[in-house]
Amino acid sequence: MDGRGKMGWNLIRAWSIGVYVFMFLPVAVVVLLSFNASQFGSFPMTGFSFRWFVELWNNEAILRAFRTSILLGLMTALISTTLGVLASLALVRYKVPGTNAISTLLIAPILVPEVVLAVALLLFLNFLGINKSFGLLLFGHVIFTLPFVILVVQARLISIKRDVEEAAMSLGATPVQTFFQITLPLMLPAVLAGALFAFTISFDDITGTLFWKPGGVETVPTQIFAMLRNSISPEINALGTVMIVMTVGLPLLGVAVARQLTKKSGT
């Protein structure tokens, strides 16, 4: 590489490091401040302490928000992944006429601004007699996470070869046996990835959730949002840290487990 090229590359590298710092510094500060012993959620740090995590644990409203978010996330993941895996199988495994149009239809919920989706669903289901409720939240989260599940699962399904299934069938397995004994185990990493994705997106969602949640019910993000109205407290930073650990730690664990599973199944 000539001298100028090298200088250019170094500039690009320095720029990129700057961009990464920009992305992570504020989040790092949240984690740092959550261990601050001070009364106020701000600088200067006056010492290291777990007191804000203890406060969180003793805060009934926050625990309730966690329970709501986790239940909602699990149910969303279950429904969304079921629908998404079936649809992905159809799109990857069969020659369906109009595959492109169908894909676009299934992706549509992320092409429509979330606010608009939120309004439409709220008004329509209200018209059908379903008021703001946990059920409405669940419908909303399912439709919003479904496209992501389909994209993720589809991308992984493509890499599974049909030969193994055909071999099983030619050895006398019925389609149902083949599905449960061959296809499903091979698909497991894709299914888990989809479910994890759905859970994380649901757990993080605030835009739609604020439209759909009934009064008095809070998810973790809406709880944080409500707490922000007063002022930023060390408790919010601690809550932020817990959420970061959950939403970053879980997928990382998932990736590790998926790796392990793929290694074992030898594909």
Added chain:
Amino acid sequence: MSIETREARQPWILLSPALAAVALLLFVPLMFIVVYSFWLRTATGADQAGFYLDNWNEALTDPFYRDILISTLRIAAITTIVCAIMGYPSAYFIARSKGNKAILLLLLMLPFWISYIIRTMSWINILGVSGAFNSVLLSLGIIAEPIQMLYNEATVILGLVHFLLPFMILNIYVSLDGIDTNLEDAANSLGATKWEAFLQVTLPLSLPGLAAGGLLCFVLGAGTYITPLVLGGPRDAMFANLVFEAIITQLNWPLGSALSLMLLAVLGALVMIYNRYLGMAQLMKGLG
């Protein structure tokens, strides 16, 4: 039933739950709010069904709504441009770096998993009156009193850039990664400098990724209402805030429907134009 027809039916059986969900939870509701936008709000409570143009008249002619729509589009445009400028060199760096590509990509994915509300509010710790910036400036003696740097249009854009930058980088990366590096080498060996080779070979080939990232940043940016609530002042409302106000605060659902559809029309037109020229495939590559 013959085996062929059964075979032909199977994919539709697999697809039907997902298609039904999208139809019943997205398309029918969207059609429903088109109808609802022509209803009339009454003082007594129940909205009056019918065909009234009042809401559309208000939404389309009131300068208040028009001004906020324009400033929303302006904020989204600035955000998109800043993301492109910040993101392109980084995407290029990841695509062309030799050793630690996997780690750089993983780091790029991490922000997607960190809650949007946490990332947005994290700037209060940095720029707030008792935030990191002010405490550094105070301790260095540069300022005597903390300055309020938050709650203006600039901090709204900052928050949006922070939220949307990973989408931009990822999309540019996907298209840069698909370019054969031999092309650049060929240009070099034919006498082009590195810079010329980049401008005439690599940059044009990566434009689809840049466009996909740009579309995502613009559409997501223009549809947001949390960022202006957390990082903006009272005068920095964006269009989605008006929708939220109408629907949740004022319970004026007919007007809220009309405003939602206005936002959908403007952003939907952009998606259509994009789809017409570049197709959805590029966008899905970056998302999957």
